[in-house]
Amino acid sequence: xxxxxxxxxxxxxxxxxxxxxxxxxxxxxxxxxxxxxxxxxxxxxxxxxxxxxxxxxxxxxxxxxxxxxxxxxxxxxxxxxxxxxxxxxxxxxxxxxxxxxxxxxxxxxxxxxxxxxxxxxxxxxxxxxxxxxxxxxxxxxxxxxxxxxxxxxxxxxxxxxxxxxxxx
Numbered sequence: 001x002x003x004x005x006x007x008x009x010x011x012x013x014x015x016x017x018x019x020x021x022x023x024x025x026x027x028x029x030x031x032x033x034x035x036x037x038x039x040x041x042x043x044x045x046x047x048x049x050x051x052x053x054x055x056x057x058x059x060x061x062x063x064x065x066x067x068x069x070x071x072x073x074x075x076x077x078x079x080x081x082x083x084x085x086x087x088x089x090x091x092x093x094x095x096x097x098x099x100x101x102x103x104x105x106x107x108x109x110x111x112x113x114x115x116x117x118x119x120x121x122x123x124x125x126x127x128x129x130x131x132x133x134x135x136x137x138x139x140x141x142x143x144x145x146x147x148x149x150x151x152x153x154x155x156x157x158x159x160x161x162x163x164x165x166x167x168x
Contacts, residue, residue, distance in 0.1 A: 039162065056068075065141060083136055085130070107130055124142070
């Protein structure tokens, strides 16, 4: 089985730019402009620190990774499909497998699945993008092709437990 090297997995997680001073405890992230809760993850997901990400987790030796990001300034309020395309920048041979609107934290979010390549390495991506209270939240799950399903429930749980609170 081909495994996505850790450095490529972490590159996938670089969807946002800039440094954030964040705290994360008991599934609650807090930073300057926003705080949010995520659903709990099983112990085999280990938090990793990637510049430009609020939260990132990887599962050792599998090529699977999860990330959650928030941006509350510096965007022009584009529609959800445009925000999703921003997450796909840098990928080649992109192919959308599915896309649907889902309810999330009292709003409508866009969930999509894509097959793509990053530096020639095939990956499967599950993306969720949400706009709420002047912020954009994005959730990313990356796995080697055909290896996403065994941990999709974890991603679903992380997203389902999401609740945001904008700080004044």
